[in-house]
Amino acid sequence: MLVFLMISTITSQHWNSEESLFPHTNGAPGKILHAIQTSQIALVDNAPKGTQLKLLLLLEGKQKIYFKPKRYNLNHVINGNIYGGFDRHNSEVFAYYLAMVLNFKWIPPSVIRRIHIHKDIVPVATAGLKRTMVKNDSGSLCIYGKCFYCKINETVCPDSNGEIEGAAILYLDRQFKIHKSPWRRSYSTRKMEWETDNDFCKKVKGILSAKRLLNLIDVAIFDFLIQNGDRHRYEVYKDQIVLLDNGKGLGNAMVDELDILAPLYQCCILTASTWQNLEMISGGILTDTIKKLGALRGHTLATEEHFKAVERRLLKVYATVQYCIGKHGRSKVLKNGFL
Numbered sequence: 001m002l003v004f005l006m007i008s009t010i011t012s013q014h015w016n017s018e019e020s021l022f023p024h025t026n027g028a029p030g031k032i033l034h035a036i037q038t039s040q041i042a043l044v045d046n047a048p049k050g051t052q053l054k055l056l057l058l059l060e061g062k063q064k065i066y067f068k069p070k071r072y073n074l075n076h077v078i079n080g081n082i083y084g085g086f087d088r089h090n091s092e093v094f095a096y097y098l099a100m101v102l103n104f105k106w107i108p109p110s111v112i113r114r115i116h117i118h119k120d121i122v123p124v125a126t127a128g129l130k131r132t133m134v135k136n137d138s139g140s141l142c143i144y145g146k147c148f149y150c151k152i153n154e155t156v157c158p159d160s161n162g163e164i165e166g167a168a169i170l171y172l173d174r175q176f177k178i179h180k181s182p183w184r185r186s187y188s189t190r191k192m193e194w195e196t197d198n199d200f201c202k203k204v205k206g207i208l209s210a211k212r213l214l215n216l217i218d219v220a221i222f223d224f225l226i227q228n229g230d231r232h233r234y235e236v237y238k239d240q241i242v243l244l245d246n247g248k249g250l251g252n253a254m255v256d257e258l259d260i261l262a263p264l265y266q267c268c269i270l271t272a273s274t275w276q277n278l279e280m281i282s283g284g285i286l287t288d289t290i291k292k293l294g295a296l297r298g299h300t301l302a303t304e305e306h307f308k309a310v311e312r313r314l315l316k317v318y319a320t321v322q323y324c325i326g327k328h329g330r331s332k333v334l335k336n337g338f339l
C-alpha cells in the first residue's frame with residue numbers, strides 16, 4: 001500500500017535533510033498521521049524504558065509508534081508542581097500541531113488514536129505486556145505497564161466501547177545525543193544557578209554555540225506556551241534539538257509559569273525567523289489553526305480554557321521580546337544564527 005511504502009521510506013535513513021526530521025511537502029505530514037492513526041497493529045509491547053506508561057506498537061509495514069494512553073479528561077486540572085501528574089496524551093498531539101504552526105520541524109508526528117483492548121491489543125500483545133495487564137473489579141482488562149513510575153494500582157482501562165484512547169507518536173529509530181538543559185529544574189527546593197544568577201546566560205554563551213542557544217530559546221517559547229516545565233534534558237539530532245516528550249503540557253490553564261521563559265528573558269536574543277513566525281500567529285490565528293488541524297483528524301485537543309491560556313501566554317512572549325528590544329535594540333535581539 002502506498003501509505004506503508006511512504007511511511008517506511010520517509011522514516012528510514014532515506015530522508016536525509018538538514019531542514020527537517022520528515023518531509024513537509026506534497027502532503028507528507030498528513031499521510032504520516034493517517035498511517036499512524038489507522039494502520040493495522042502487528043505487535044504491542046511495553047516501551048523498553050521511560051518514566052511513564054507507554055506502549056510500543058509495531059504497525060503493518062514495520063513502522064513503530066509509541067502509544068501514550070489517555071490518563072485524564074481534557075478538563076482535568078493538574079495542581080502543584082509544574083512537572084507533576086501523569087503525561088497528558090493530548091499535550092503530545094497539541095505540541096505537534098503547535099510545532100507545525102510555529103514552523104518547528106524537529107518533532108515526531110503525533111495523532112490521537114483509539115485502540116481496542118480485545119481486538120487490537122490482546123491478540124498481538126507480547127508475553128511481557130500481558131504480565132502487566134490486570135482485570136479490575138468489574139472484570140475489565142486494564143494495563144499498568146512497565147516503567148519507572150508504573151504501579152499495579154494505577155492502571156489504564158478501556159472505555160465503555162472497549163477502547164483506549166492515546167497519542168500515537170511516530171517512533172524514531174535514530175541515535176540521539178542527550179544533553180542536560182542549562183535551565184533544568186532541581187526537582188527539589190534547592191535553587192539552580194539560573195534561578196539565582198541574573199548573568200546566567202553569559203555562562204551559557206561561553207559553553208554552547210550560538211545555534212544551540214537560539215535553538216534552546218525557541219524550545220523555551222514552545223514549552224512556555226504549553227507549560228511543559230519538564231524538559232530537564234534534550235535530545236539532539238543533526239545538531240538540532242528534537243522535541244521529544246511533550247506530555248507535560250496543558251496541565252493547568254490558570255497557571256503561567258514564567259520561568260520556563262528564562263532562556264528568552266535572561267539572554268534577550270531570538271532567531272529572527274522565529275519572531276516572524278510568532279508575529280504571524282497573533283490575534284487568535286494560533287488557536288484557529290490548531291483547532292482546524294485537530295478537527296481534520298476528528299479531535300478536540302484541548303478545552304477552551306487551555307486555548308485561551310496559550311493565547312494569553314503568547315502575549316507574554318510578545319511582551320518579553322518587546323521588553324528585550326526596548327532594552328537592547330532590535331538588532332541586538334533578533335538574530336540570524338550568529339551572536
Ligand SMILES: *[C@@H]1O[C@H](CO)[C@@H](O)[C@H](O)[C@H]1NC(C)=O
Pocket residue numbers: 151153154
Ligand atoms: C497506588 O499505590 C501507591 C502505593 O503503592 C500509592 O502511593 C498510590 O497513591 C496509589 N495510587 C492510587 C491511584 O491509589
Ligand SMILES: *[C@@H]1O[C@H](CO)[C@@H](O)[C@H](O)[C@H]1NC(C)=O
Pocket residue numbers: 136137138139140157158159160
Ligand atoms: C473497571 O474498568 C471499567 C472500564 O474502564 C470501568 O468502567 C469500571 O468502572 C472499572 N471498575 C472498577 C471497579 O474500577
